[in-house]
Amino acid sequence: MVNTILTIALAIIILSIAITIFRFVIGWTTIDRVIAFDIMTISSIAMIGIIAYLSNRIIYLDIALVYGLLSFLAVIIIAKYLEKSL
Amino acid sequence: MKNIFITFLILMVVWILLNNSVQINILIPGLITAFIVSLLVCRQCEIFTDYKLTPKAFAYTIIFLFVFFIELIKSNLDVIKRVLSPSLPINPGIVEVKTTLKSKFARMMLANTITLTPGTLTVEVKDESFFIHWIDVQTDDIEKAGNEIVKKFEKYLEVIYG
Amino acid sequence: MELVGAIFTLIGALVLLVASIGLIRMPDVYNRLQVGTKASTLGTIFSLFGLVLVNPGWAGKLILLIFFVMMTNPVSSHVLARAAYFIKIPLTRRTVVDKLKVSDSALKVKAD
Structure with missing residues (x-):
């Protein structure tokens, strides 16, 4: 029962990541793409x-932690770069 | 001194949560590493200088987290309502509010809190002015917007950080 | 208890779905950031909290992840909003007021 519900939740999260990829592809500006990337990462952590x-x-949770850290750094650095203050 | 101590405590808590145990052979390396790292990193940092180590501040921190969590859930119900309604009822704009908080760390916490609460997003912080993107602007007056957005958190942060 | 946790995770997943729908529907960068930050933060917190209830043995790492998401997500969205404003991405036509434009000394500081 629990596994079934969790599998459904997994499917919903994958669907939402797919929708986010759509925004990532069409996004009008760079910032839109970065936002889509950020939300993709946060969904991926879940x-x-x-x-x-x-x-x-349990070792996969470490991967989630490192993945989140790296994406946070990436977003900050891209924003810095776009502000031309890097 | 206080900075080093608080950094050490945070690192220690993270270590324990990461390892998920309090056995002595896991605690000892953590103690040594946390001590060295907090000494190296925090010789001249001053972010925690304003944090008061009193029971009252601690109690207010807990209450603040609680209020914050309720606001977070409220803001999400609001966002869900806006996203799923067919007419997309938004009325966005950037407003300015002023804060009375002095310490930098308290201002950072306030900015983060504003970002996660209903319909508001901090765009720029300049001295004591916060420029906030508001998804449903009700007033563009500095005083009124301040009462609407920051007052409920300011009173807790005032006690915690002074 | 496990069932409650699983339902929490399901709610979190639905909130994440709302976040991505909002990302498609909203008219400009700032509104997308609003929806994206809030909904994705709560969605992730709910999903991970549900997993804490399902499997209490993993509580340590999951709570660390929850705190981490809660601390970093507002910072990154704030930085992105700032960057979007300073590279002059226009606000949507439905915007009613823009106080930051009036005091454009911030822009001058950035131009140096």
Whole structure:
């Protein structure tokens, strides 16, 4: 039962990432693409958490943590670069 | 001194949460590493200087987190309502509010809190003016917008950071 | 308890779905940021909190992740909004007021 509900949640998150990729492709400005990337990453953290539970491996949570850290740094650096203050 | 101590405490809590155990052979390396890192990183940082280590400040921190979480859920219901309604009821604009908080860390916390609460997003912080993108502008007056947006958090942060 | 956690995770996933729909529907960068930040933060917090209820043995790392998301997400959205304003991405036509334009000394500082 629990696994079924979690699988449905996983499917919904993958659907939302797909919609976000749509924005990533059409986005009119660079900032739009960066926002889409940011939200994709945040959704992926939730997704990795659920996959970690379903496959019963706690080590995946470390991957989620490092992934989030790297994407945070990437967003900050891209924003700095666009402001021309890097 | 206080900065080093608080940094050390934060690093220690992170270490314990990461390892998920309090056995002695895991705690000792964490203690040493956290001590060295907090000494190296925090020799002249001053972000926690204004934080008061009193029971009252601690209690207010808990209350602040609680109020913040309720506002976060309220803001999400608001956002969901706006996104899913067919006519897209938005009325956006950038307004200016003033804060009375002095310490830098308190201002940072205030800016972060504003970003996560209903319909508001901090665009720029300049001295004591916050420029806030508001998804549903009700007033463009500095005083009134301030009462609407920042007052409810300011009173807690005032006590916590002085 | 496990069932409650699973339902929490499902709610979180639905909130993430709303975030991505909002990303498509909203008219300009700033409104997209509003929706994106708030909904994705709460969606992730709910999903991970649901997993804490499902499997309390992992509580440490999951709570660390929740705190991490809560701290970093507003910062990155604030930085993006600032960058969007300073490279002069226009606001939508439905905007009613723009106080930052009036005091454009901020722009002058950036131009140096």
